[in-house]
Amino acid sequence: MGCFVLCSRADPGIITKSNHASLIKIYAYDAVLFRKGIVCPTCNMEKPARSKHCGLCNICVHRFDHHCVWVNNCIGAFNTKYFFLYLFTLTGMAASIALITGAFLLQVVRLSNMMHGSYIDEQGQEQAVDILFLVQHLFLTFPRIVFMLGFVVILTLVLGAYCCFNLYLALTNQTSNEWYKSRRVGCSPHVTAQPQDRRVVYKNIYSNGIWMNLKEIFKPLTVLGKKKRT
Template sequence: MEFLQIVIIYVLLFFLSVGLYFYRDSAILRTGIVGKICTIISSAIRIAVPKSLTMVLYNASQYFLYTRNQCMKVLFGVLVLAGNIICIMDMLPLLYKYLPDQNHTLIPIINAFASLYFFHKCCNGDPGEITPLNLEKYQSVYPYDERMYVPNAKCRTCKFVKPARSKHCSICNRCVHRFDHHCLWTNNDVGGLNHGYFVLFLLTMMFKCIWGFYIGIKSLVLYTQYHRLLETQVMTSNGEMKQVTYSIVLQHLFMQFPRLVFIVTSLFFLIILLGIFTIYHVNVVLTNRTTNERYKAAELEPINIDSKRLSSNKSKLQAGMKLNKNIKTVENLYDKGIIGNIYDTFWHRSIVKKIKFR
């Protein structure tokens, strides 16, 4: 099998695994043939793996995913450091060899420091922790929409009336203002006061990945052009000379620069995955609807579908009235338009500071 074919098979297997993971709870995967295969595999694992080992793995996953710990932060640091080391060791020598007059370090260094700063703010900044001291202030920021957030709803753990758009994080054991989600990588919540930093961190990380991918490809192309790899010929097993194919060149580059080719391939997938996540969070900013609210809205949705079904059985006028009512109920009360939403995310700390008590 040719090298390029092996790469394509790995790529397809990767996307298949990612797809199966993300849609594992969908009806088709849960109940269909994939669901049956998963059930058989999990049953086989249960029989083959000793229960004590299963418990150790289960406890470890509970610790990593559902407690506050520094493991993912350390893992993130190691991965970023390893990526940067490969860039310095493998990419920069090629770039400076073939393009010695250009500066290849200024932009990535500026971006790396910006990214580090935003990461620090995401990890150590206050996401908007609600305490009895600042409760009244946070209660004044947003009105209750009477759908996702109702007045006088108390947090069972914190024992106070939850401000609109807040949520109790069970991992950090605290209520957070304008809660988006608990981030494992930063070991902190993403809330009203640090959501802007989180988006900026994602954007700088995206830039880092795209830049790394770009200079990785560029250095490989420069090497290929300098050595005229595409113009060379290779001898086949029966002694004939033939022109090299892209597959052979790729295989040669992999043998010559294994780390470099590996990181360029990894960055390609990372750009897709991180890109989806970044676009999602940019959309969260532009629409001013947090991840937590998206889940809540999805839970409320069946009521509207049922109402629509109900209305379709009635006269058209009645149906229209019902539908209008439904649209109103799922409307986002906190949407202030694109500019207003950007301001609400990136200047939220000053908005909270300016709040006057009722």
């Protein structure tokens, strides 16, 4: 809940006239996904590289990733770390609920000695308890618990896959917006494309190695920090 509140309340990196001059110096334009001189018609300011205007929030966001409906806020340079923490803790919570619920049901089966029992089938024949019968019996005995377990397992898998995708973006220093745009123009990192009859090579110029990419998530770049690093 703490990560959720931080993510939803934190400034994602709103670009204003007062901070525009400093934010525009942080990232270079790659001339493929981000071109110099593009002006946001709503905010009436030149778009810094890696920024985007969010139509839902009606603001331009520095290092825009996406607008998250879960937290009702944009995910940008300054709250990506909170979004990561929220996503990973949410996945951990779902996984722990699934493990505890599964352990409870296994304990019920063990204490009842059900796996060593038998049942009479529709033909009147005595059959040993198998996994299918066990699942059916548990669902009839604890319908809400079994349904919840199935839902939480699916939720854990979906969230886990999304965590892996976001981890990949973090390790390669990409945003969801950049990942989508690179495929929308028909190219991916280090792949040659031919937009507008002019041969261009798109390369992710923002990646500085795994450690520095992760560090940038939890400590966003500033003009001062960039000068020190260069």
